[in-house]
Amino acid sequence: MSVDARPQGYPKWVVTAMWVSAVLIAVGSYRFLIADVALVMPAMLHHALERPLMFYLHIGLAPIALALLPLQFSKGLRKARPAVHRWLGRLYGVSILLAGISGIWLAYTTEEGPVAALGLALLALAWLWTTGLAVWHAMRRRFAQHRAWMIRSAALTLAAVTLRIYLPIGSATVGFEASYPVICWIAWVPNLMLAEWILRRGRGAPVGATA
Ligand code: HEM
Incomplete structure (x- = not known):
């Protein structure tokens, strides 16, 4: 089945910028491999010291999911190498399963207050839910629904990209303390709304209701 995440008429440079940012942020997340967390992620030191398993599971696996997006949404790769798409899809799903569960744990233990914690925890739950449904539909070969839920998951x-765009803007305007709790919501709720709009615009009907 021919499916393409890029809606008709959507500027190609926007999609390219999105995929390049995803890969750059994923690669940058591995900075903890070359220098101490205290140095390269000082705000995360409490996670690294108090819950290292959850922390390293999260920052080790979540970037894999992010870096896989451009490959998984490549129509060319899906057509030429469907087996590669399936294996990378399994890697995407497992990465999100573990990074999502550890993400809930990190959200629960964040030092940035209850509003940030709730925003991040709901993001983790929505991440697990949308990805789980996408995998479930793929396993049953319901590809229209698989596509729709994978777009929501993506x-x-x-x-991870939008949060890192808003963070410096928030810090430079109202300051980190005031902006972070808001960013923990606006980093994902508008993304999900945009995905829904793209899906409805592409089909002229709500997506997810058809087989
Ligand atoms: C989409 C669901 C995600 C959730 C719910 C989530 C949750 C979290 C939480 C709660 C923290 C600790 C923040 C704090 O204590 O204030 C964190 C940190 C982190 N997350 Fe995620 N995350 C998600 C996706 C990702 C993705 C896709 C990446 C890929 C780059 C990523 C990479 C990181 C990194 C590198 C950190 C350490 C913070 C830093 O960048 O300095 N996360 N995440």
Whole structure:
């Protein structure tokens, strides 16, 4: 089945910029491999010291899901190498399963207050839910629904990009303390709304209701 995440008429440079940012942020997340967390992620030191398993599971696996997006949404790769798409899809799903569960744990233990914690925890739950449904539909060969739920999942994975765009803007305007709790919501709710709009616009009907 021919499915393409890029809606008709959507500027190609926007999609390219999105995929390049995803890969750059994913690669940058591995900075903890070359220098101490205290140095390269100082705000995360409490996670690294108090819950290292959850922390390293999250920052080790979530970037894999992010970096896989451009490959998984490549129509060319899906057509030429469907087996590669399936194997990378399994890797995407397992990465999100573990990064999502650890993400809930990190959200629960964040030092940035209850509003941030709730925003991040709901993001993690939505991430697990949308990705789980996407995998479930793929296993039953319901590809229209698989596509729709993967677009929703990708919109949430891309919260890692939008959050890192909003963070410096928030810090430079109202300051980190005031902006972070808001960013923990606006990094993903509009992404999900945009995904829904793209899906409805592409089909002229709500997506997810058809087999
Ligand atoms: C979409 C669901 C995600 C959730 C719910 C989530 C949740 C979290 C939480 C709660 C923290 C700790 C923040 C704090 O204590 O204030 C964190 C940190 C982190 N997350 Fe995620 N995350 C998600 C996706 C991703 C993705 C896709 C990446 C890929 C790059 C990623 C990479 C990281 C990194 C590298 C950190 C350490 C913070 C830093 O960048 O300095 N996360 N995440």
